[in-house]
Amino acid sequence: MRSARPFGRAADWAQLLRISAVFSVPGDALAGAAACGQRADRGTLAAMGASLCLYEAGMALNDYSDREIDAVERPGRPLPSGRIAPAATLAASVVLTAAGLRLAAAAGRPALLTATALAGTVWAYDMRLKHTPFGPAGMAAARALDLVLGAVATRGTRPADGSRRRRAVAGSAALLGAHTYAVTAVSRHETLGAPAAVPLAALGATTAVATATGRAGRVPAVFAAAYGAAAARPLAHAAANPSPQLLQRAVGGGIRATIPLQAALAARAARPGTAAALLALLPLAGRLSRKVSPT
Numbered sequence: 001m002r003s004a005r006p007f008g009r010a011a012d013w014a015q016l017l018r019i020s021a022v023f024s025v026p027g028d029a030l031a032g033a034a035a036c037g038q039r040a041d042r043g044t045l046a047a048m049g050a051s052l053c054l055y056e057a058g059m060a061l062n063d064y065s066d067r068e069i070d071a072v073e074r075p076g077r078p079l080p081s082g083r084i085a086p087a088a089t090l091a092a093s094v095v096l097t098a099a100g101l102r103l104a105a106a107a108g109r110p111a112l113l114t115a116t117a118l119a120g121t122v123w124a125y126d127m128r129l130k131h132t133p134f135g136p137a138g139m140a141a142a143r144a145l146d147l148v149l150g151a152v153a154t155r156g157t158r159p160a161d162g163s164r165r166r167r168a169v170a171g172s173a174a175l176l177g178a179h180t181y182a183v184t185a186v187s188r189h190e191t192l193g194a195p196a197a198v199p200l201a202a203l204g205a206t207t208a209v210a211t212a213t214g215r216a217g218r219v220p221a222v223f224a225a226a227y228g229a230a231a232a233r234p235l236a237h238a239a240a241n242p243s244p245q246l247l248q249r250a251v252g253g254g255i256r257a258t259i260p261l262q263a264a265l266a267a268r269a270a271r272p273g274t275a276a277a278l279l280a281l282l283p284l285a286g287r288l289s290r291k292v293s294p295t
Helices: 010-016 019-024 026-035 042-065 067-073 086-105 109-129 135-153 159-187 197-214 218-240 244-268 272-279 281-289
Strands: none
Touching: 010 042, 019 042, 019 244, 019 281, 026 042, 026 135, 026 159, 026 244, 026 272, 042 067, 042 086, 042 109, 042 135, 086 109, 109 135, 135 159, 159 197, 159 218, 159 244, 197 218, 197 244, 218 244, 218 272, 244 272, 244 281, 272 281
C-alpha cells in the first residue's frame, strides 16, 4: 500500500463513499413511513438523514476493513492507492455514525434505539461478518432495520391498529431484506467471478420479491414490474457470463433496483405519490453511477 495523503480530495471521497449509491437510501425511510400508514413528516426526514449518515459510515468502514484485500484485488481504490489515509477513513466512519445517531435521537427514543441497532449491524458487518457465511444476512438485516427506522421515526401511529401496522412494516422490511440478501450474495464474487448458479439464485430471489410486492393491486404491480425489470436484466447477463465485470454490473444494477423496490413498497401501502417521487430518483442514480461506481 502506498503512502497515503491524510485527507484526499473531494473526488477521492466521492469514490470511497460510493456517492452514486446514496440515491438508494432515502426510500428506506419513506417506505417505512408508508408501511405504517403515515405521510412523511419531520421525524421521517430525521430518519432519512440518519440513514444517509449510517450508510456512508458503512461505506467508509467497508474500505477501511478491506484495505489489505483491495491492495491486491482493487489497487486503484482510494486507500490502497494512497489517496486517503486509513486513519482518516476510520475517523470519518466514527463521525458519520455519531451524526446518524444524533439525527435519529431528534425523532425520538424508538428511532434512536432502532438506529443504534442499525449502527451496530453496520459495524458488525464491515468488521466481522462480511467475509463469513453470515455476510449477506448481516447486510439484509441492516437494510430491513433502515426501513423500520423510517416507520418508528414517523409520528401519528394510532394504537388501535398498531398490530396491523407492525405486520405491514415487517412485511416491507422482509421484502427489502430479501432483495438486499440476493445482491450481497452476488457482490461477494464481483472481483474474482462466480459460478452461474450465484446470479441465477439472485435472479430467482428478486423475481420472487417482485411477485410478492405486486400482489397488492394494479398500481403496486406496475412499480413492482419496474423493479423486476431493473434487477433482472443485469443478473440475467451475469448468469449467462459470470465474469467479474458483469457481476459488478449486476451488483450496481441491484443497488439501483432498490429504488423501484422502495417505490413498489410505497405503492403497496397506498402511497402512489411517494412511489412516483422515489422512481424519479432512478435515472439520477444511473447517470451518477456512470461517473462514480456504486460498488
